[in-house]
Amino acid sequence: MPELPEVETVRAGLAAHVLGRTVAAAHVHHPRAVRRHEGGGADLSGRLRGRTLTAAVRRGKYLWLLLDDGAQGALLAHLGMSGQLLVQQPDGVRRTGAEGAGAVDTAIAPAGEPVVDLTARQPPTMVRTVPSTAAHLRVEVEMTDGAALWFVDQRTFGHVLVAELAPTPDGAPGGQGSEVAAVPEPVAHIARDLLDPALDRRALATRLRSRRTEVKRAILDQTLVSGVGNIYADEALWRARLHPRRLAAGLSARATGLLLDSAEAVMREALAVGGTSFDALYVDVEGASGFFARSLDAYGRAGQPCRRCGALMRKEAFMGRSSTFCPRCQRSPHAVAP
DNA sequence: AAAGGGACCTGGCTGC
DNA sequence: TGCAGCCAGGTCCCTT
Numbered sequence: 001m002p003e004l005p006e007v008e009t010v011r012a013g014l015a016a017h018v019l020g021r022t023v024a025a026a027h028v029h030h031p032r033a034v035r036r037h038e039g040g041g042a043d044l045s046g047r048l049r050g051r052t053l054t055a056a057v058r059r060g061k062y063l064w065l066l067l068d069d070g071a072q073g074a075l076l077a078h079l080g081m082s083g084q085l086l087v088q089q090p091d092g093v094r095r096t097g098a099e100g101a102g103a104v105d106t107a108i109a110p111a112g113e114p115v116v117d118l119t120a121r122q123p124p125t126m127v128r129t130v131p132s133t134a135a136h137l138r139v140e141v142e143m144t145d146g147a148a149l150w151f152v153d154q155r156t157f158g159h160v161l162v163a164e165l166a167p168t169p170d171g172a173p174g175g176q177g178s179e180v181a182a183v184p185e186p187v188a189h190i191a192r193d194l195l196d197p198a199l200d201r202r203a204l205a206t207r208l209r210s211r212r213t214e215v216k217r218a219i220l221d222q223t224l225v226s227g228v229g230n231i232y233a234d235e236a237l238w239r240a241r242l243h244p245r246r247l248a249a250g251l252s253a254r255a256t257g258l259l260l261d262s263a264e265a266v267m268r269e270a271l272a273v274g275g276t277s278f279d280a281l282y283v284d285v286e287g288a289s290g291f292f293a294r295s296l297d298a299y300g301r302a303g304q305p306c307r308r309c310g311a312l313m314r315k316e317a318f319m320g321r322s323s324t325f326c327p328r329c330q331r332s333p334h335a336v337a338p
Numbered sequence: 339a340a341a342g343g344g345a346c347c348t349g350g351c352t353g354c
Numbered sequence: 355t356g357c358a359g360c361c362a363g364g365t366c367c368c369t370t
Contacts, residue, residue, distance in 0.1 A: 032346090032347085080347095081347085081348090082347095082348080136348095154347090154348060154349075155346095155347050155348050155349085156346085156347055156348075157346075157347065157348095211340090211341090212340085212341080213340085213341065213342085217341085217342085319342085319343085320343075320344080
């Protein structure tokens, strides 16, 4: 599941491989992939044709490519649950958007064949079978030099669109940030993320502590702070020793700071290795213990001993999602409330 | 205004 | 063996 570290890894890959290229044509193969684009697929294609991709930008889990320096808006993408951006080079070599500078090539086998995904930095012996890439090709953007950018998405929670840029104060309604950013209009309500140098940490902490809701819900709220998804939320809460159902409004300033620091730290660590949760789906399904499984302390570890105290990790349904936590380290709000 | 819950979607897995 | 149902989850939208 792409969260901030994975999306940032993709952004870096796009910055390295598609900037400077000009769009020759765009083809939409699945209408749902462009459901957020006003005007539909034909309009999207028309707005992309002839535009040069000049920058790759990210906020939270959204990323976009500026069209003619932003004068023609931006090609915005959200990967949803299973989205990928793949770059097909003119020489026939396909690269994943997940590649950063200096990353290795990815071998793409015919549909249904085993693929060694080196970008996930798995042990060399770890081979997985991925669904047919072509079968889930949703949008194809052809460049004038023969390269192509593919939006591939199995579960179709992701989407792409072209939108105008709009100035936004700190990216969130009521935000107190002093730095004004220009972001695609659909991103205007998304708050800055924990890796954003312009993030106002003090204002964020204040807003977080004013929320009369569970702390996990609060840090998943992209209008409060962006980029955190279910996996890193569980990791951050475990590190900060906070029960996911603790009330945000009841947190001390120190606990709030520790939570934000923890979330930032775990995402930076994930980013340093090119994103860890990209293959969570496959790891879960195959039960394999690759790098991903070893690098997380909470998510996916229900029934296993807490790495801090040894108590068995517990999984509970919450917000229509699963939350995995340590019942001893992360005390239940009911245990401390009168 | 803010909070909370349901809908959307696919495919691997589980259980009958 | 076959197949219906479950589960994963980010975001939007609607209701309260």
